Amino acid sequence: MRLRATPIERAALSADQIDRMFALYSASYCDAHRDLFDRDLSDKTHCIILCDTESVIQGFSTLKLYATTWGGTPLRVIFSGDTIIDPAHWGSQQLAFAWIRLAGEISRSAPGVPLYWLLICKGHRTYRYLRAFAHDYAPRFDAATAPDVQALTDHLANQRFGAAYDGNTGVLSFPTPQGRLTPTLAEVPDAHRRLPDVAYFLARNPRYANGDELVCLCELSTANLRPMARRLFCST
Structure with missing residues (x-):
């Protein structure tokens, strides 16, 4: 079935669209509380919805665009929220393509x-999207994180998550899980475990199945993006 991914401002989502998004969310997470979902969604600024030919949402990705400063220099941050695709449509890259196009539009606006x-x-x-999109990101298995990048990562994580962030491990851990993957989605196939980046992720975030989250940072610029991502990022 053909799918189409469309960016939309979060405030423009209809009640029916949000209901469908929650249905997808609750099928993917053990801790599917509607109030938590609604609160998290209300904090976002944008959403990309993946729809089939009947206009039924089969996936979505949420994000928050915000401005901050670091060392007296202004910068902007795209914070990614939930990204969910109905397993029946795994393999479609339309959501990822629309995401990087939107990031390019955001970059060109400032x-x-x-x-x-x-x-x-x-x-x-989710972690493997970093390698698919970018040459450099942190943390990664084949390069140490530069001190200035680590300092910025720590700053942004502390700014957003406070005490839930452990700077020694680079992992978020909440007293009450904010969303644990279902056992089926948390399962890591043996073929994936043998991949260096997957093995690294599992070593860095061993309690991922309990809802712990590895904090990652990547500069979104034409110089840092791989060729396909760069073409989408620069497209108008």
């Missing part, structure tokens, strides 16, 4: 201001 992607990962599939 070309002189650095743009960073703050991503928290409770699953290895």
Whole structure:
């Protein structure tokens, strides 16, 4: 079935669309509380919805765009929230393509201001998008994190999550889980475990199945993006 991904401002989502998004969310997470979902969604600024030919949402990704400063320099941050695709449609890359196109639009709207992607990962599939999109990101298995990048990561994580963030491990851990993957989605196939980046993610975030999340950072710039991602990022 053909799918189409469309960016939309979070405030423009209809009640029916939000209900469908929660249905997808509750099928993917053990801790599917509607009040938690609604509160988290209300904090976001944008959403990308993945729809089939009948206009039924089969996936979505939420994000929050915000401005901050670091060392006296302004910068902007795209903080990724939930990204969910109905397993029947795994393999479609339309959601990822629309996400990077939207990031490019955001970058062009303020070309002189650095743009960073703050991503928290409770699953290895999400973590692997960093390598698919970018040359450099943190943390990664094949390169130590530069001190200035680690300092910025710690700053953004502390700013947003406070005491839930452990700077020694780079992991978020909440007293009450904010969403644990279902056992089926938390399962890591043996073939994936043998991949270096997946093995690294599992070592860095061993309690991912309990809802812990690895905090990651990536600069979104044409110089840092891989060729396909760069083409989408620069498309108009």
